[in-house]
Amino acid sequence: MPKILVVDDAMFMRAMLKKLLTEAGFDIAGEAETGRVAVDLYQELKPDLVMMDITMPEMDGLTALKEIVKLDPAAKVVMCTALGQERSVMEAMNAGAKDYILKPFNAEKVVEVLKNASG
Amino acid sequence: MKAEFINPFVTAGLKVLESVISARPESGQLAVRSAAFTTQQVSIVIGVTGAVEGQAIYGMSLVTATKIAAAMSSMPAMAFDEMASSAIGELGNMISGHATTLLSEAGYECQITPPTLVRGTEVEIATSTPALVIPLYTDFGKMEINVALMETGEKTATSPPRDTEKQEASDA
Ligand SMILES: [Mg+2]
Numbered sequence: 001m002p003k004i005l006v007v008d009d010a011m012f013m014r015a016m017l018k019k020l021l022t023e024a025g026f027d028i029a030g031e032a033e034t035g036r037v038a039v040d041l042y043q044e045l046k047p048d049l050v051m052m053d054i055t056m057p058e059m060d061g062l063t064a065l066k067e068i069v070k071l072d073p074a075a076k077v078v079m080c081t082a083l084g085q086e087r088s089v090m091e092a093m094n095a096g097a098k099d100y101i102l103k104p105f106n107a108e109k110v111v112e113v114l115k116n117a118s119g
Numbered sequence: 120m121k122a123e124f125i126n127p128f129v130t131a132g133l134k135v136l137e138s139v140i141s142a143r144p145e146s147g148q149l150a151v152r153s154a155a156f157t158t159q160q161v162s163i164v165i166g167v168t169g170a171v172e173g174q175a176i177y178g179m180s181l182v183t184a185t186k187i188a189a190a191m192s193s194m195p196a197m198a199f200d201e202m203a204s205s206a207i208g209e210l211g212n213m214i215s216g217h218a219t220t221l222l223s224e225a226g227y228e229c230q231i232t233p234p235t236l237v238r239g240t241e242v243e244i245a246t247s248t249p250a251l252v253i254p255l256y257t258d259f260g261k262m263e264i265n266v267a268l269m270e271t272g273e274k275t276a277t278s279p280p281r282d283t284e285k286q287e288a289s290d291a
Contacts, residue, residue, distance in 0.1 A: 009233050010209040011205040012191070012202055012205035012206040013205075016192070054216075055216060055230075057232075081216065082212060082214075086220060103209075104139050
């Protein structure tokens, strides 16, 4: 099963995602609450997938995405963002994100997008 | 501040609340509040930067906040603990994220900062302009949206407005 790095500054979102992903059969490689920590953990844990929030302190998700793709052009990063932030989503897709999920999300959609991105 | 700046927050608030608590809230009367003191037990403060700058503050009672957090967590009930605070902060993030997209589409390109949660009333929030306030009434109680935004003169080219935006602008 793919190992996922869950990145979100909100403890609530990390908890929801970990529960949902574990139930869907994914392994949680680790979690990060800032973009900076996400980049460090990406190198350390080498996850199969990254679920990346956009608005975070220290380093936002777009910057972290770009750094991860620079380190590993084959990185599979799925953005997770507030509904309506199409502009950020477009920038992320151009920067190498595989797909995106809009919050508030539904569980089936998250699992479907991640399964496609990991394949 | 311009009344048009609060409309995107009302549109976004109605949409996000409807999605997280599965019932459409009603918006109430617009008011102006000159002093930026919190009037609710729980306030989520989110900074806005860019072509408009200032704050969006979402205030509610502890009971309302706890009920919304429980609904977001798919739990029948919960205490207002760290997890519930985080859920409520995320609610503010989702509303503000959507609202700033609508503002960007209206030509005011802006970004948001991560949420800060303030507990207690009469806490002063430093704002540089009077706030516009609109209550949203949900099945779980009232959420007050306070928006204090000023133009910074960096208005960008206007992209075509979306239908939802036009519609809410006339309601609010
Ligand atoms: Mg966030």
